[in-house]
Amino acid sequence: MSVLVYTENWDGRFKKSTYELVSYAKAIATELKLPLVALSIGNVSEAEFSKLELYGADKLVLVNTEKLHTFVAQAYTHTVYQVAKAENASVLLFNNNYTGRSLAPRLSVKLNAGTATGVVKLPASYAPFIVRKSIYTGKAFADVELLSAVKILTLNQNSFEIRENATGAKVEVREVEVLDKHLAAMPTKVEKASGKMNLTDAEIVISGGRGLKGPENWGMVEELADLLGAGTACSRPVADSEWRPHHEHVGQTGKVVRPNLYIAIGISGAIQHLAGVNSSKVLVAINNDPEAPFFEAADYGIVGDAFAVVPKIIDAVKAMKASH
Amino acid sequence: MKVLLCISHVPDTTSRIRFVNNQTQFDTTDVQYIISPYDELSLTRLLEIKEANNDLDITIITVGNADVEATMRKALAIGADDAIRVDAEPVDALFVAKQIAEVARTRNFDFIMTGKESIDHTGNQVGEMVAEFLDMPSVSSAAWLEIEANKGIITREMDGGKEVVEVKFPFVVSGQKGIAKEPRIPNMRGIMNSRKKSLEVVPAVAQDTVSVISHYELPAPKGKCKMIPADNAAELVRLLHEEAKVI
Ligand SMILES: Cc1cc2nc3c(=O)[nH]c(=O)nc-3n(C[C@H](O)[C@H](O)[C@H](O)COP(=O)(O)OP(=O)(O)OC[C@H]3O[C@@H](n4cnc5c(N)ncnc54)[C@H](O)[C@@H]3O)c2cc1C
Ligand SMILES: Nc1ncnc2c1ncn2[C@@H]1O[C@H](COP(=O)(O)O)[C@@H](O)[C@H]1O
Numbered sequence: 143m144s145v146l147v148y149t150e151n152w153d154g155r156f157k158k159s160t161y162e163l164v165s166y167a168k169a170i171a172t173e174l175k176l177p178l179v180a181l182s183i184g185n186v187s188e189a190e191f192s193k194l195e196l197y198g199a200d201k202l203v204l205v206n207t208e209k210l211h212t213f214v215a216q217a218y219t220h221t222v223y224q225v226a227k228a229e230n231a232s233v234l235l236f237n238n239n240y241t242g243r244s245l246a247p248r249l250s251v252k253l254n255a256g257t258a259t260g261v262v263k264l265p266a267s268y269a270p271f272i273v274r275k276s277i278y279t280g281k282a283f284a285d286v287e288l289l290s291a292v293k294i295l296t297l298n299q300n301s302f303e304i305r306e307n308a309t310g311a312k313v314e315v316r317e318v319e320v321l322d323k324h325l326a327a328m329p330t331k332v333e334k335a336s337g338k339m340n341l342t343d344a345e346i347v348i349s350g351g352r353g354l355k356g357p358e359n360w361g362m363v364e365e366l367a368d369l370l371g372a373g374t375a376c377s378r379p380v381a382d383s384e385w386r387p388h389h390e391h392v393g394q395t396g397k398v399v400r401p402n403l404y405i406a407i408g409i410s411g412a413i414q415h416l417a418g419v420n421s422s423k424v425l426v427a428i429n430n431d432p433e434a435p436f437f438e439a440a441d442y443g444i445v446g447d448a449f450a451v452v453p454k455i456i457d458a459v460k461a462m463k464a465s466h
Numbered sequence: 467m468k469v470l471l472c473i474s475h476v477p478d479t480t481s482r483i484r485f486v487n488n489q490t491q492f493d494t495t496d497v498q499y500i501i502s503p504y505d506e507l508s509l510t511r512l513l514e515i516k517e518a519n520n521d522l523d524i525t526i527i528t529v530g531n532a533d534v535e536a537t538m539r540k541a542l543a544i545g546a547d548d549a550i551r552v553d554a555e556p557v558d559a560l561f562v563a564k565q566i567a568e569v570a571r572t573r574n575f576d577f578i579m580t581g582k583e584s585i586d587h588t589g590n591q592v593g594e595m596v597a598e599f600l601d602m603p604s605v606s607s608a609a610w611l612e613i614e615a616n617k618g619i620i621t622r623e624m625d626g627g628k629e630v631v632e633v634k635f636p637f638v639v640s641g642q643k644g645i646a647k648e649p650r651i652p653n654m655r656g657i658m659n660s661r662k663k664s665l666e667v668v669p670a671v672a673q674d675t676v677s678v679i680s681h682y683e684l685p686a687p688k689g690k691c692k693m694i695p696a697d698n699a700a701e702l703v704r705l706l707h708e709e710a711k712v713i
Contacts, residue, residue, distance in 0.1 A: 215594065215604050240624040244606050247594035250560055256676035257559065259590050272680060277588050281483045284587075285681040290674075327603035327637065329622070329629040340625040346713065370713055388609075388644055389623065394479050394585060395503050395643050403712040414479050420685070424710045426702065427691070437691050442705060446696025454699035459713070462703055 144179045144201075145171040146231035148222055149194060150241050151186040157343060158304070159237050161197050163297050165305040167235045168198030169264055179203060179229045183210050183221055188313040198307035201229075202314060209320045212332065213241060216324040219248040224318045226253065231292070238296035239342070246294050256288035262301045279394050279417040298421075299342065300400045341390065344373030346403045347422070349392065351377040351415075353408020353429065353448055357385035362452045363407060369459050375399065377409050393418035408448045411436025428452065467613065468523045470575040471509060471546065472566055472592060474502040474584035475530055475537040485682040492682070499537055504581030506544075506649040508641035512579065513545045513650065515613050522613070523547050527569060529562045531555055535665065542660035543652035549663065554670035557678075559587070563595030564673040570600060576635040577618060582607050582642040597638035605631045609644035 147167035149160050164180060171178040180199035182191050184206065191204055205221055222245055226234060234249060236242030238260045250257040258275045262283065265273040271288045276298060341347065348367040350360060360374075367374045374390060381391035392399055394414040404422035408429060409415060416439050419425065427436035432445045444451050477483075477497045484493040501509070509524070516522040526541050528534045529552040538549045552565040570578055578600075580593035597604035609623035620639055622629045652660070694702045706713045 215597075215606065219598065240607060243590040244594055244604070247559065247563075247591035248598040248604075250591070250676070251563070251595050251598035254560075254674065254676065257591060258677065260588060274683075277586065277682075278477075278483050279585055279588055281685075282485075283683045283685070284679045285683070287678050287680050288676065289678065290676040324603075327605050327631050327633045329631045331630040332627070333629070334627040342625050382647075391643065403706065403710070417479075424706070424712050426706070437693075439688060440691045441688065441710070442702060443691045443693050444696050444699060444702060445693065446699075451696055451699050455703060458700035458703035461700070462707060462713075 143232045144177050144229045145174065145233045145235070146179045146181060146222075146226050146229055147199070147235045148242070148245065149180050149182045150237060150239070151182055151184060151190070154186050154190060156190065156193065159239070159299045159343070160194075161304045162299070162302045163235060163237050164194050164197040164199060165307070166264070166297050166302040168305070168307050170233060170235070171198070173268055174233070176232070177201060179225075179231065181205070181222065181225050183218060185211050191313050195311040196306055196308050197304065198309060200309050200311055202311050203229075204313050204315050205318050206315060207318065207320055209325065212329060214325055214328050215244040215248060216327065217320055219245055219252065220321065220324050221318045222249060223252050225316070234292070234294045236294070236296045238298045242296040246296050250294055253292045253294070254290055255292035255294045256286075256290040257294040257296075258286045258288060259296045260298050261295045262298050264302075276421065280398060280421045281417055298400065300402075339373045341373045341375055341392070341397055342399055344399070344401050346370050346372035347375050347399055347401045348372045348405050348407070349375035349377070349409060349419075350380060350386070350407045351409030352379050354380075359449070360386065362456065366405075366452060366456050366459070369456065369463070373401075377415050406436055406440075407452060409436060410434050411439055467521055467576045468525065468574065469512060470566075470570055470578045471505070471512060471524055471526045472578070472580040472596070473505045473509075473526045473528045473538065473541055474581065474586075474592075475499050475528060475534040476502045476584050476586040479503065479585065483684065485684070489682045490680070499533075501537055501541055502581050502584045502586075503649070504583065504641055504643070507643070507646045508579050508581055509541060509544060509546060510646035510648070510650050511611055511641060514646065515611070516545075519613070525550060525575070527552065527566055529554060529556045529565045529670070538665060539660050540652060542663045542665070543656040544650050545656060547663065549665040551665060551667050552670050553667050557675050559589045559591035559595060560676050561673045563592045563599060565670055566592070566596050567599035568671045569668065570596070578602075578636070578638045580638070580640045582640050593638055593640040600636075600638075602636055602638055603633050604638040604640075605633060606640045607642045608639050609642055611639060611641065611645060
């Protein structure tokens with residue numbers, strides 16, 4: 143038996159979330175006294191893939207078939223399935239991102255496995271297998287007991303710290319069967335998001351709401367974000383009014399983010415907005431209304447006019463950077 | 467053309483989330499139920515497609531006990547054509563998906579649509595599971611959908627950008643934000659008409675339970691918010707650096 147971790151690459155590279163996931167998978171494998179098999183599909187170099195050995199993978203299986211260079215849910219599912227069978231995997235792990243959320247449920251059907259999506263910590267126990275996941279868009283947690291022989295988990299980002307655990311494992315290239323009927327939903331066009339950071343990867347997020355009055359006032363938000371290496375986000379009405387692009391909208395119906403720091407500028411703090419941000423480590427609210435609900439959720443708050451406060455923050459960050 | 471739209475019945479987005487019976491059960495006191503927002507947006511897009519080409523029958527399906535019928539009637543009032551309720555408590559995602567797949571297997575739909583996720587269990591599972599049960603291609607997190615004679619043209623939006631997928635019938639697609647602008651509100655005529663529309667109740671098929679929720683928990687309450695005077699914004703930067711250590 144084994145624990146199988148699916149490690150997604152982006153243009154041949156892994157992200158911090160992959161290292162978190164492999165570290166998490168290693169902790170589970172150690173507890174279960176099973177080897178950890180890391181699987182990567184697509185165009186990733188052996189040198190890059192070997193890095194996962196550092197975080198505890200005992201075996202590195204690379205499937206680099208030409209037909210699998212673009213993600214198609216059905217074909218990737220069939221690939222993970224073949225490797226899971228060959229390795230007799232009893233636990234399968236994915237990041238809780240677009241890819242993981244496509245593959246985990248499909249494999250759940252193929253392996254008759256219980257699945258917990260969006261898990262936030264190590265299992266509380268292994269027999270019975272109980273693990274905590276986020277529900278109600280981050281407003282609560284549920285402890286889920288997986289009753290099946292095979293278990294599948296998708297791990298939320300920023301939920302587990304990276305741990306080094308070198309094994310010296312070498313990459314093993316493997317061939318799998320790819321059926322043409324599984325490639326029916328192959329994309330005809332793929333557009334990468336331009337240069338900017340993915341919001342869900344950002345360690346710091348600076349977000350603006352309707353309090354900023356109009357798109358012309360986002361200069362200071364972007365300046366602060368650039369200074370801090372942060373991503374930019376917004377509330378739903380801001381995206382709906384097309385002041386900002388839709389992919390910046392966070393909340394119940396937008397993206398869910400879990401950065402170390404979320405700074406909300408001119409955002410009231412409606413429950414649907416908080417749902418997308420309240421798993422952030424530190425929340426800061428800047429609002430001219432002392433009664434704004436955001437202050438109840440925030441760790442730090444400033445009551446004041448954003449147009450006066452934010453430039454002062456920018457100056458203070460510049461001063462801090464200059465003194466380091 | 468025929469589409470099966472899966473509708474999940476969830477607590478209103480403003481509901482206070484609380485648990486009872488030793489934190490083992492969701493507290494339904496004062497909770498209003500709604501169509502899960504992504505399902506509602508998906509319905510809106512399907513109605514736009516129906517209105518544009520005049521050839522789309524929209525059947526909705528919900529797995530749930532009789533309580534969900536009010537939510538289903540609302541979807542009928544907004545414009546869905548007919549409804550199927552699988553009469554069972556939704557045990558877990560695999561159970562729900564199995565029920566939907568069984569209904570779809572015996573009736574020919576050109577495609578099946580779900581929301582990206584239901585906002586209660588935040589599972590993000592049912593759509594892909596239905597696709598796998600039926601061995602169909604799937605496109606998840608669709609931010610746009612067009613339907614032509616024998617295929618769907620779908621824009622999928624992810625963290626890393628956008629993809630366009632053209633996929634022949636039958637397939638499963640899940641809708642997210644962007645698929646339609648605003649959900650529709652049922653009007654008087656819609657409400658009257660919905661009473662005449664068919665809501666068929668079918669029994670559930672067997673499926674092993676593979677997961678159960680044993681306990682719920684609310685996040686630990688935040689400590690009080692530390693307030694910083696507006697004229698001393700530099701203090702915020704100092705605290706974030708020295709105390710919270712996040713910058
Ligand atoms: C089903 C449903 C789903 C929803 N999903 C989402 C979602 O995913 N994300 C989301 O964000 N919303 C969502 N909403 C909307 C949500 O309820 C709120 O309406 C929205 O978050 C409010 O956005 P806002 O805070 O930018 O604007 P407002 O509520 O208008 O707040 C603006 C704030 O700016 C402050 N302000 C004004 N001027 C200044 C100034 N000069 N300096 C500093 N502060 C100032 C005001 O005091 C106020 O608090 C949803 C609603 C529903 C019904
Ligand atoms: N009980 C249910 N009945 C019908 N459809 C459902 C049910 N639960 C979930 N769905 C559908 O599956 C989607 C994803 O749900 P989930 O996997 O629970 O996040 C929802 O947006 C609905 O379209």
